[in-house]
Amino acid sequence: MKEDNKDMMKAGTKIGAVAGMILFVAFGLVPGAYLGSYAALAVLAALTGGPVEPTLIMRALIVVGALVGVGVSAVIGIVGGAIGGTALGYTAEALFGHKKAGEPIKEEGAR
Numbered sequence: 492m493k494e495d496n497k498d499m500m501k502a503g504t505k506i507g508a509v510a511g512m513i514l515f516v517a518f519g520l521v522p523g524a525y526l527g528s529y530a531a532l533a534v535l536a537a538l539t540g541g542p543v544e545p546t547l548i549m550r551a552l553i554v555v556g557a558l559v560g561v562g563v564s565a566v567i568g569i570v571g572g573a574i575g576g577t578a579l580g581y582t583a584e585a586l587f588g589h590k591k592a593g594e595p596i597k598e599e600g601a602r
Contacts, residue, residue, distance in 0.1 A: 497584075500577055500584055503578075503583065504576050507574070508569050508570075508573040509572070510576065511571055511576075512568065512569050512572065514568055514572065523560045523561040523562075524560055525560075527556045527558070527563070528560065531552055535552060535553070
């Protein structure tokens with residue numbers, strides 16, 4: 492694949508990453524925090540062997556769990572969007588090609 496033809500795939504990657512970030516902010520921020528804090532609470536309950544007391548350390552660990560949940564959700568959204576954008580860019584390049592105006596079309600087998 493020529494270097495000129497890779498521009499469409501690179502643009503698709505960037506557009507997909509931005510779309511993934513927008514979708515993360517719209518739909519993934521709150522669920523990521525909720526599920527991350529719930530998972531941290533479940534792990535802490537298993538480690539302590541019972542209900543979690545609301546001490547400062549436990550609250551801090553639950554906040555850290557919420558931040559980890561938001562981070563994982565962001566990574567999944569942005570990387571997933573970039574992969575989807577790359578796939579769409581590759582498909583568009585394969586279907587439509589990226590020829591400059593006035594450039595003659597050459598066949599692969601012709602000399």
